Amino acid sequence: MYCMDDGKVLVNLRKGVLEPCVLALMRDGERYGVDLAKTLVTAGLIASEGTLYPVLARLRSGGMVSTRWEESPAGPPRRYYRLTPAGEDALRVFARVWAPFSTSVHAILTGESA
Amino acid sequence: MTERAVPPVLAHPIVQAYLRDLDAALIGTPESERALVREEITAHIVADSSTLDGLTSTLKGGFLESRWGGVLTVLALAFGGILIPLVGWIAGVAMLWVSSGWTRGEKILGTLVLPGGFAGLLLTGLLPVWSLAGFETCEASSDSTAVACDTVNPLLPTALDGAVAILFLLLVAAQTAVSIILLMRFRAARLSGA
Numbered sequence: 001m002y003c004m005d006d007g008k009v010l011v012n013l014r015k016g017v018l019e020p021c022v023l024a025l026m027r028d029g030e031r032y033g034v035d036l037a038k039t040l041v042t043a044g045l046i047a048s049e050g051t052l053y054p055v056l057a058r059l060r061s062g063g064m065v066s067t068r069w070e071e072s073p074a075g076p077p078r079r080y081y082r083l084t085p086a087g088e089d090a091l092r093v094f095a096r097v098w099a100p101f102s103t104s105v106h107a108i109l110t111g112e113s114a
Numbered sequence: 115m116t117e118r119a120v121p122p123v124l125a126h127p128i129v130q131a132y133l134r135d136l137d138a139a140l141i142g143t144p145e146s147e148r149a150l151v152r153e154e155i156t157a158h159i160v161a162d163s164s165t166l167d168g169l170t171s172t173l174k175g176g177f178l179e180s181r182w183g184g185v186l187t188v189l190a191l192a193f194g195g196i197l198i199p200l201v202g203w204i205a206g207v208a209m210l211w212v213s214s215g216w217t218r219g220e221k222i223l224g225t226l227v228l229p230g231g232f233a234g235l236l237l238t239g240l241l242p243v244w245s246l247a248g249f250e251t252c253e254a255s256s257d258s259t260a261v262a263c264d265t266v267n268p269l270l271p272t273a274l275d276g277a278v279a280i281l282f283l284l285l286v287a288a289q290t291a292v293s294i295i296l297l298m299r300f301r302a303a304r305l306s307g308a
Contacts, residue, residue, distance in 0.1 A: 003218055033154050034161050049162075053154040057147035067150075076121070076157050 014045055020094040021045055022055055023064060023087050030068075030082035056081060064090055121160045129159055135181065178213035184300040187213065191224050192293045195233025203231050220299060227292040228285060235285050 018040075025036055033056060037049035046052055059065045064087035069077045083091070106112075123129060136155060140148045177183045187209040194202025210216055210224045228234055 034158050037158065049158065050155055053151045053158075054143075054147070056154065057143075057150040060150060061144065061147055072161075076160050078161075079154060079157070 010044070017098075018045055018055055019059060019064075020091060020098070022052070022059065023083060023091040023094075026065065026081055026083045026087070027091065030080040032078050032080055034078075036081070059087065063087075123160055124156065178209055179215035181301070183209070183213065184215055185297065187216075188224075188293050188296050188300075191296075192231045192289060193233075195230045196236075199233060200230070203229075203233060206231070215300060216296075217299075220296060223292060224296055228289050232286075232289060235282070235289060 021040070021043075022036065025031055025039060033052065034049075036056075037046070037052040040046045040052060041049055056065065060067060060081075063084055065081045066084050067079050067081055069079055072078045124133075133152075133156065136152065140151060143151075178187065187206055190202060190206030190209060192206075194204075194206045196202070198205075207225050210221050216224070230237065
């Protein structure tokens, strides 16, 4: 018998929204990977910081983000991520679909739908 | 890019073990993605000293959730009862249920298929042979004046032996399949980070 708990719900929900959320965090400018990871862990969108990097690798392979290296005085060079035009398009599409979708889910869960 | 010294944190045994696990987990992914993940996680460990604390607590506090913990649990379930009758299998069940690395369904599956593991299987597989070896069947004639007895020879094939053999092989296959499934699901869960 399928048993639903908080962990399983979170795992399933994260799958659909993680990539768009990563893109959204770069909307205002390029971001350092470690900072992105910490932001997403704090927001509860990833369970551990290392989970982010396979997502970033997929986004780069898919042409959604580009990267550049920058020397760091306090350690190894840092890789910064920024949205590509394709990434901006993907983010726009997700935001357009997400708004009515989340509204519908909320309405159904709270019994506000007709 | 200029040649750099390897940061000491990367030589730490826990970090080395983690990076070996990571390399194994990345086998099969495209080369460009694999390189980025490896570089970024290495850089992350160097940049964030608290990462090592996290790795330490994960590896020390969760042996049963580690790769070898999962393998040990499955081996104990399958073969523990052979090494230490009953106790070995019970230890496997205890490890299975205590660990947070298994889902409830996997715990139930590992416990029910099969009780006692291969040891329990051997025991139940031999029981019919032992019971047949001790049987002497007797039949009274219609007028009850004579009784004919016959000893069943367990070495001779009978229909029952054939059915038992098929059932035995099916159970061996089930135990083997469940062990493999548990190992594959445990590995998949670890890789997904779920």
